[in-house]
Amino acid sequence: MKVIYVRSNPVDPDSRVEKEVNSLIKLGYEVEILAWDRENSYKVTESYLDLKSGKVKIYRFGLPGSFGGGIKRNLIPLFKFQIRLYSWLVKNKSKYDVIHACDFDTAFLSSKVAKLFKKKFVYDIFDYYVDAFSVPKFAKKIIEKIDHNVINSADAVIICSEKRKEQIKGTNPKKLLVIHNTPEDVKEDLKDLNLNKTKIKIVYVGILSSGRFIKEIAEVIKNNKEYEFHIGGFGVFEDYFRELSQKNININFYGKLPYKKTLELEKSCDLMVAIYDPHIPNHYYAAPNKFYESLMLGKPLIMVKNTGMDYVVAKHNIGEVIEYNVRSLKDGIDNLVKRRSDWPGMSIKMKDLYNQNYSWTMMELRLKELYGELED
Known part of the structure; x- marks a missing residue:
């Protein structure tokens, strides 16, 4: 089974992404990563991450943005990232069987593409979007409703603690799994x-x-x-x-x-x-x-x-x-x-x-x- 892992940062580093991807490779899955490089401007680069279980190809989209800058400062870069992401997922639909999307800023679009091409879709919630980011008040209820629909439509949802079940109250995921942010014992x-x-x-x-x-x-x-x-x-x-x-x-x-x-x-x-x-x-x-x-x-x-x-x-x-x-x-x-x-x-x-x-x-x-x- 081939998995495309989607994250809105450059994975340079991203400990949770790297651990999960490393484990999937160890378990015999073919994995590639799509990522957003906010520090540079370019169409797409291909390189490799050296993980314990092997090398993983990573495609980075270079679109200047900021970390910790809030949704207002990143709104236009985020929109451009969505366009790049959609284009890649459509053009390369034969390269994956599962889209494993991290957080709402990659999950919404990924869920639509997965449904379009009948792919499996895993929604990995590192941070619940409307609580984690400075979302304008008028948009909060709208985004939360959309997010709940994404959760309910996913083949599986991953959260990072038992306590987070309270945070997504009102949803009805088909499969809910807790994977803690714990490191490998190294x-x-x-x-x-x-x-x-x-x-x-x-x-x-x-x-x-x-x-x-x-x-x-x-x-x-x-x-x-x-x-x-x-x-x-x-x-x-x-x-x-x-x-x-x-x-x-x-x-x-x-x-x-x-x-x-x-x-x-x-x-x-x-x-x-x-x-x-x-x-x-x-x-x-x-x-x-x-x-x-x-x-x-x-x-x-x-x-x-x-x-x-x-x-x-x-x-x-x-x-x-x-x-x-x-x-x-x-x-x-x-x-x-x-x-x-x-x-x-x-x-x-x-x-x-x-x-x-x-x-x-x-x-x-x-x-x-x-x-x-x-x-x-």
Whole structure:
């Protein structure tokens, strides 16, 4: 069975896409990827992603846009991307049996093409669109209604946590599957970086945009020379953190990192953060990569109350759950540092949680079952 995987970013990197595609290749499926490169302008390029299970061809459409810039700034680029996407899917309809579309900005059009050419359609919801993005109020109900129709028409729908079932309440998917944003267990393959052992090292790698409290983290840490902030990723705040790292010895900016390098950096630091604005509805249902990565690596985690998996952190005492303000952030970091002697015990507990409830081996079996049903 041939699968075309569709994503509205360049997959450079995209940990969830890469894990799922790698697993599908491992399971014997032929997979190619369609992606949107927002940093360049060109018709289409063909290249390959080197994954653990083999090389995967990726087609990137070069259409300038922004990450974290909101729907208003990206409306015209998104429309152009839809045209390119439709054209490719129609011209290359013999190249795939399944369209695996990520999020509403690829799923709506993909569902129409799948129906037109009698292809199987999988809707993988990384983020529920009307809750995750700045959708104009007048359009929200319309988009949500369309999104529900896409969910109901899909051969299968994937969500990233049990909690997300509440978010799509009112839909009736034919097949609903939970695949957590957990990493593959690659701890033994990760290098230890030569970082300063005398400092408390706090790490964040991801999208550099508002709503993640990363500027505030940097402000807290830059004024405390006992701490270091190690930050990587891409987005609208790239220049800000590049300049900040040049002015502050305890702020280290890495730019965009391959996923393995991200995990190596996290493994080499002491504390992780997954801080999201609780006023954004989607963040209540968030299943951040950082949560799962912290479990696998055994690194204490700071999260905000009522965002995603915070209840797991609180229940198992494996970090700090804070309010969404600078004072609470500072207190959370200081509290964890005071509990430094507890970190080894936390680490064991976190790795056990990963292995028992969230391991990628378990997620891969769910994918195997789903795609086996699509073939029947």
